[in-house]
Amino acid sequence: MADTILVTGGAGYIGSHIVVELAGAGYIPMIVDNFATSSPSVLPRLRRITDQPIPCTAGDVRDRAVMKRLFAEHAISAVIHCAGLKAVGVGEAQPVAYYDNNVGGAITLVEAMTGAGVKTLVFSSSAAVYGQPEKNPVPENALLRPASVYGRTKRMVEQMLEDVASLDAQWSIGLLRYFNPAGAHSSAQIGEAPSATPNNLVPVLAQVADSDAPEIAVYGNDWNTPDGTGVRDYVHVMDLAAGHVAAMAYLKRAGGVTTLNLGTGSGHSVIEVVAAFERACGRPIARRIAPRRPGDVAICYADPSRAQQLLGWRATRDLDAICADAWRWQVNRHR
Numbered sequence: 001m002a003d004t005i006l007v008t009g010g011a012g013y014i015g016s017h018i019v020v021e022l023a024g025a026g027y028i029p030m031i032v033d034n035f036a037t038s039s040p041s042v043l044p045r046l047r048r049i050t051d052q053p054i055p056c057t058a059g060d061v062r063d064r065a066v067m068k069r070l071f072a073e074h075a076i077s078a079v080i081h082c083a084g085l086k087a088v089g090v091g092e093a094q095p096v097a098y099y100d101n102n103v104g105g106a107i108t109l110v111e112a113m114t115g116a117g118v119k120t121l122v123f124s125s126s127a128a129v130y131g132q133p134e135k136n137p138v139p140e141n142a143l144l145r146p147a148s149v150y151g152r153t154k155r156m157v158e159q160m161l162e163d164v165a166s167l168d169a170q171w172s173i174g175l176l177r178y179f180n181p182a183g184a185h186s187s188a189q190i191g192e193a194p195s196a197t198p199n200n201l202v203p204v205l206a207q208v209a210d211s212d213a214p215e216i217a218v219y220g221n222d223w224n225t226p227d228g229t230g231v232r233d234y235v236h237v238m239d240l241a242a243g244h245v246a247a248m249a250y251l252k253r254a255g256g257v258t259t260l261n262l263g264t265g266s267g268h269s270v271i272e273v274v275a276a277f278e279r280a281c282g283r284p285i286a287r288r289i290a291p292r293r294p295g296d297v298a299i300c301y302a303d304p305s306r307a308q309q310l311l312g313w314r315a316t317r318d319l320d321a322i323c324a325d326a327w328r329w330q331v332n333r334h335r
Helices: 013-024 042-050 064-073 088-093 095-116 149-167 201-209 237-251 270-281 305-311 319-332
Strands: 004-008 028-033 056-058 076-081 120-126 172-178 180-182 216-219 234-236 256-262 287-290
Touching: 004 013, 013 028, 013 042, 013 076, 013 237, 028 064, 064 095, 076 095, 076 237, 088 095, 088 149, 095 120, 095 149, 120 149, 120 237, 149 172, 149 256, 172 237, 180 201, 180 237, 201 216, 201 270, 201 319, 216 270, 234 237, 234 319, 237 256, 237 305, 256 305, 270 319
Parallel strands: 004 028, 004 076, 028 056, 076 120, 120 172, 172 256, 180 234, 216 287
Antiparallel strands: none
């Protein structure tokens, strides 16, 4: 019988794409989501893409009663933990909320998993744990010095999971450090749908290109980069989702904690991403220079070689594919 995989935050941007990949790989995905930054409208879309109903519980991962009941009522074999808050700038302004959601949620989840004897977990971590790296591309053993509240919450959860696994050899945990997920499913049925003003570059570009908004803000043009704008590793969300399926298969045969970067291995500046999005949407996008944001860094891109070595995974879609899929989703999302 197929394994049932619980995806926390599975109605969200990254979680929903993971659900699609899990279903395609023969797993039975189920979702728990409080819909704080997502919408139940994704559920019928997931059903159309996967051609199967996706069970979903409306609940907060921090709610002990909800989590205990989920594990009591379903034969869950493993968990992919995506639920949490992710906007770097908001985290700087609301640190307590970020520690409560990101760290508190992970603690409650691990308690529920332990009580149910479920000890296989993939954690959505982030390249934000590296802060401004000493060198690029960034390997997994680089110095960890997160420059933001968000990054510190992710590193704190990583440390907790490392401690849990060191005490109990039955745990098998994957810490997947995402770089910059972007793009959408090729069907244009699901994609990034920020409930408020988007914080990430690609959905900002999509919104501006599809509206009367006059321009995008470029946060700093005086970084120590070739064109003065920040450089990031943009990885297609479907490549990212495939990495989770590969990690789930790997964790079945590997115990302890496995830490992996999920990125492309190359960086693109803000200006380069704007140009790629202009190619995708076929129109110019104006930009204005704004002050740097707290918690941002100049350059960060992955060394993904360990994921290729251990999982057989690598990103296959380039920046133009990311922007084309994001634009297709933007045009079709309200239909």
